[in-house]
Amino acid sequence: MNIGIFTDTYYPQVSGVATSIKTLRRQLERLGHTVYVFTTTDPNVEKNVYEPNIFRFSSVPFISFTDRRIAVRGVFQALQVARELNLDIVHTQTEFSLGLIGKFVAKNLKIPCVHTYHTMYEDYLHYVAKGKLLRPVHVKQMSRSFCQNMSGIVAPSERVLNTLTRYGITAPISVIPTGVDIARFSKKHNTQELRVKLGLQPNQPVLLTLSRLAFEKDIDKLIAIMPQVFQKITDARLVIVGDGPARQMLEDQVAKLKIADQVIFTGEINNDDVAYYYQMADLFVSTSVSESQGLTYIEALASGLPVLATHSPYTDQLLDDPTLGKTFAQPDELVADIYQYLAYDKEYFASSYRKDKLHAISATRFGEAIVDFYDDSMLFYEKHIAGKEPDQIS
Numbered sequence: 386m387n388i389g390i391f392t393d394t395y396y397p398q399v400s401g402v403a404t405s406i407k408t409l410r411r412q413l414e415r416l417g418h419t420v421y422v423f424t425t426t427d428p429n430v431e432k433n434v435y436e437p438n439i440f441r442f443s444s445v446p447f448i449s450f451t452d453r454r455i456a457v458r459g460v461f462q463a464l465q466v467a468r469e470l471n472l473d474i475v476h477t478q479t480e481f482s483l484g485l486i487g488k489f490v491a492k493n494l495k496i497p498c499v500h501t502y503h504t505m506y507e508d509y510l511h512y513v514a515k516g517k518l519l520r521p522v523h524v525k526q527m528s529r530s531f532c533q534n535m536s537g538i539v540a541p542s543e544r545v546l547n548t549l550t551r552y553g554i555t556a557p558i559s560v561i562p563t564g565v566d567i568a569r570f571s572k573k574h575n576t577q578e579l580r581v582k583l584g585l586q587p588n589q590p591v592l593l594t595l596s597r598l599a600f601e602k603d604i605d606k607l608i609a610i611m612p613q614v615f616q617k618i619t620d621a622r623l624v625i626v627g628d629g630p631a632r633q634m635l636e637d638q639v640a641k642l643k644i645a646d647q648v649i650f651t652g653e654i655n656n657d658d659v660a661y662y663y664q665m666a667d668l669f670v671s672t673s674v675s676e677s678q679g680l681t682y683i684e685a686l687a688s689g690l691p692v693l694a695t696h697s698p699y700t701d702q703l704l705d706d707p708t709l710g711k712t713f714a715q716p717d718e719l720v721a722d723i724y725q726y727l728a729y730d731k732e733y734f735a736s737s738y739r740k741d742k743l744h745a746i747s748a749t750r751f752g753e754a755i756v757d758f759y760d761d762s763m764l765f766y767e768k769h770i771a772g773k774e775p776d777q778i779s
Contacts, residue, residue, distance in 0.1 A: 386418045386759065387471055391463075391487030392478035393447075393455055395424040395439070399653060400453075400597065401680045402503045405541075405563040406478055412564075412752025421470055423463055423483055425454040440466055442483070456482035464490050472496060474759055478503065480531040488531075497536035497766035499759065502528070502545055505675060525552045532556055536770060537762035539755070541678035542699040557765055559758050562678055564751030567743050569660060570687035576665035583624065583649055583665075590621040590727050593666035593690070595659070595681050596673065598629035603695075605631075606672040608638050608648070610716045614723050615647050621727070626662055628653040663688035668726050669710075671695065672719070679703075683746050686710075691734050693722050703746075708736040 390410065394402045410420045425444035430436070442459030467475075467490045475491040475498045477484040484500070491498035506524040528549070532538060535556040540546040546560050577587060585591060592614075596602050604625065611623055625635070625648065632650065639648045654662065663669070669685035669692045676682075682692050682703060692710035694700040704710040710726070713719045744750065 386473045388413060388418055388420045388759075389423060389467055389470070389472040389475045389487065389490065390420060390478060391423045391475060391483040391490070393425050393444075393481055393483050394453060394479065395422060395427075397427060397429045398453070399656065401563075401678070402478060404656075404680055405501075405503070408563060408566065408748050408751065409755060411566075412748050413755065415749075416752055416756060418756070421467075421472070423466075423487065425456050425483065427454065442486075444482070447481075456486065460486050460489055463487075464493055467494060474499065474763065476501070476759075480527060484531065488534075495771065497759075497762050497770070498534075499537040499539070499762045500532060500535050501539040501541070502532075502549060503541065505545070505548065507548075528552050529554055534770060536766040537758060539758065542676075543702065544697060544699050545678070547698070557761070559754075559761075561751065561754045561758060562683075562746060563680060564746055564748035565680065565683045565687050566748045567687050567746075570663065570684055571689065571743070572660070574661050574664050576661055579661050579665050583651070585622060585665075586620075590618055590668075591666045592621065592623045592668050592670050592723065593626065593662060593685075594623070594670050594672075595626040595662060595685075596671070598625070598627050598632045598635060600631045600634075601675040602631070602671075602673045603675070604635055604672065605638055606716065607670060607719075608635060608642065608644075610720050611644055611648065612642055613720050615644060617724060618727060621647070623648045624651065624662070624666065625649065626651045626654055659684065660688060663690055666690060668693065668723065670719070670723065676700075686739070686746070687743055689731075689734060691726050691729070693719060693726065703742075706736070706738045706742075708734050708738055709742060 390406060392406055394400055396403050396407055413420050422439045424441055426441045442456040444454040444456045447453040447455045463486050472494060474496055475487045477487040477500045488498055507521045529552055532554045538556050538558045540549060540558050540560045541562055543560060546558055549558055594604060594607060614621055639645050663685050669690045671694045674695050682694055685692050686709060692704060694712055696712040696714045700712045704712055711722050713722055
């Protein structure tokens with residue numbers, strides 16, 4: 386198949402969506418398909434640099450979310466390019482600029498259009514006019530409008546499925562979690578050099594959280610309980626990997642709690658080094674409640690780390706065995722869980738159950754599931770959409 390992926394977010398941008406799309410592209414190509422990425426220009430990519438099968442369209446920073454971009458032109462250019470590439474299917478990964486362009490291209494080429502719904506927008510309304518302009522009902526209306534006439538929708542988790550069902554979206558929805566490259570994260574690295582760089586002792590207990598430092602990630606909740614942890618495990622350290630708009634607030638919180646000597650902010654790191662940070666740590670912790678699917682949880686598991694994450698249908702399903710980790714609902718639970726998991730011997734986490742789980746969340750399985758999804762969506766398109774006027778489509 387010739388597959389066109391339309392996305393506002395792609396490398397070198399750092400996000401779970403960019404990682405998901407890169408993984409998808411690699412797996413589809415491994416299976417013999419040709420993938421073309423239609424995306425935005427990026428200030429970190431020189432205009433004259435040739436990127437095979439990637440087409441970038443003029444863009445500007447997104448309002449109130451300036452490290453993300455939105456295309457400002459390119460509709461007819463994208464259609465011309467897609468026609469020359471003889472696309473078989475369009476796969477949109479955003480509800481905004483390139484997503485709308487992707488729908489336009491698919492309609493004009495008379496080919497199926499499918500979509501992955503990545504973002505739980507109700508968790509991000511504060512980015513627009515400080516939450517005073519948009520309401521959840523507006524998200525529902527936008528989502529229903531965009532998903533209309535889709536041949537299929539990928540929900541990365543049950544949480545997304547339940548949300549789309551609540552919105553009244555009628556297109557076929559398949560739950561397909563994004564997989565990770567298990568080999569990349571499970572390959573053992575010597576991490577002592579990294580520990581030295583961070584000022585850590587070889588056997589010092591290290592908690593790790595890794596994400597964009599955004600307000601909706603709730604990292605402040607993790608920092609708030611750390612004085613209790615440090616009081617009992619005095620040599621423990623918290624390493625916070627990433628950067629973003631909440632960083633200054635988090636650093637101020639750490640200073641106010643007088644734990645600056647025990648909390649390390651690394652800033653943004655090279656994506657190629659992520660596995661080293663996972664394997665350097667003893668425990669991955671997340672207090673976020675905004676994840677549609679936490680790729681960092683899966684990467685941590687693939688790296689051999691136990692994971693402590695906020696209770697949700699998705700995390701409860703992912704962490705369904707104590708050798709993988711545990712979910713918590715209250716801060717006191719998290720403190721107790723940190724004590725418990727730092728006390729375990731590392732051999733406790735090397736279970737056969739973990740191996741089975743890693744197979745289920747592998748990039749290989751992800752790619753195969755998406756191809757099956759494409760086949761089903763093409764059949765749906767031929768039966769329910771092809772050759773019909775919009776008002777005839779149920």
